[in-house]
Amino acid sequence: MKKIDKISRIIKGEEVNTIASTFWRHFYNFENDVKLLLDALISFQKKYKWDFVKINTRASYHIEGWGCFYDYFKNSKPKRLTYPIKKVSDWKKINPLKLSEPVLQEHLKLAEIIKGEFKDEVPVIFTIFLPIEIAARICGNRFLFKQYLNDYPEYIERALENIIVTFSQFAKEIIKRGIDGIFLATKCAEQNYLSEEEFRKWHINYDKKFLDVIDLKDKILILHVCGKEIRLNEMLDYEVKILHWDSTDSSNPALEEIYNKAISKVIMGGISNKQMQELSVKANLINIENIMLKKRWILSAECVLEPPFNEELLTVISGML
Numbered sequence: 667m668k669k670i671d672k673i674s675r676i677i678k679g680e681e682v683n684t685i686a687s688t689f690w691r692h693f694y695n696f697e698n699d700v701k702l703l704l705d706a707l708i709s710f711q712k713k714y715k716w717d718f719v720k721i722n723t724r725a726s727y728h729i730e731g732w733g734c735f736y737d738y739f740k741n742s743k744p745k746r747l748t749y750p751i752k753k754v755s756d757w758k759k760i761n762p763l764k765l766s767e768p769v770l771q772e773h774l775k776l777a778e779i780i781k782g783e784f785k786d787e788v789p790v791i792f793t794i795f796l797p798i799e800i801a802a803r804i805c806g807n808r809f810l811f812k813q814y815l816n817d818y819p820e821y822i823e824r825a826l827e828n829i830i831v832t833f834s835q836f837a838k839e840i841i842k843r844g845i846d847g848i849f850l851a852t853k854c855a856e857q858n859y860l861s862e863e864e865f866r867k868w869h870i871n872y873d874k875k876f877l878d879v880i881d882l883k884d885k886i887l888i889l890h891v892c893g894k895e896i897r898l899n900e901m902l903d904y905e906v907k908i909l910h911w912d913s914t915d916s917s918n919p920a921l922e923e924i925y926n927k928a929i930s931k932v933i934m935g936g937i938s939n940k941q942m943q944e945l946s947v948k949a950n951l952i953n954i955e956n957i958m959l960k961k962r963w964i965l966s967a968e969c970v971l972e973p974p975f976n977e978e979l980l981t982v983i984s985g986m987l
């Protein structure tokens with residue numbers, strides 16, 4: 667069975683013969699050079715044959731057009747070099763970006779080439795952060811961003827609207843290049859970050875607006891809620907096909923809880939980086955076996971794979987697909 671058919675069956679809630687799984691990682695030292703990144707992403711997929719490809723670009727592609735730059739030259743987490751919001755009036759500079767913006771063009775090209783490589787065999791998913799996550803990153807400091815939200819809401823409203831204009835156009839262009847879906851990610855949904863009211867106003871409202879504007883309900887939309895003590899239960903009605911979060915952290919909802927609540931959605935996750943790094947392959951496989959849901963489940967790590975990578979375990983999982 668083609669992987670594209672396998673994922674489509676899982677989304678329909680049908681049983682498939684083998685487990686489904688995907689993992690992704692950063693290639694920091696290649697992320698500033700699309701040609702090198704392309705080769706790395708394609709080789710990673712060819713090596714493990716995951717059930718879908720999550721194109722893991724440099725996270726800063728979302729914000730470079732607004733003047734945020736990072737140093738990617740070392741093979742570790744990039745360091746921020748500049749950011750545009752030094753004072754409140756700087757938010758006025760956050761206008762819609764044109765698709766001709768070089769960083770967006772570069773990533774459209776990346777999407778097109780990777781999809782061209784896997785054609786109709788393997789679903790290819792592109793990452794776009796949710797609007798509030800992009801705004802927080804433009805600001806450069808999440809806690810300062812929260813102060814802006816409270817003290818100067820009109821500036822942030824305008825910025826979020828312009829982020830939605832930019833990335834809804836970008837999302838549509840990505841889909842025109844054959845991409846099968848979008849990985850919508852946020853790190854702003856931890857309970858200790860926004861109050862319930864702030865979460866509804868700034869997170870949910872703008873997410874739903876973004877989902878309405880992109881209007882890609884028939885595509886493979888994946889909601890990734892990053893972090894601990896996340897408000898995933900408040901996001902179960904999002905019109906996405908797949909939910910992904912760190913179900914291994916005891917402060918977050920367990921896999922089975924969401925599996926039972928969100929009966930029209932696929933759940934993704936199951937193992938943590940810590941487990942992968944510290945436990946034997948056998949112990950990891952026992953953990954996976956203990957989950958073994960027959961339907962609506964894709965095995966994955968809690969989030970992006972963190973080094974050191976357990977290549978032996980990845981190879982064993984890849985052999986089970």
Ligand SMILES: [Zn+2]
Nearest residue numbers: 892893969970
């Ligand atoms: Zn994450």
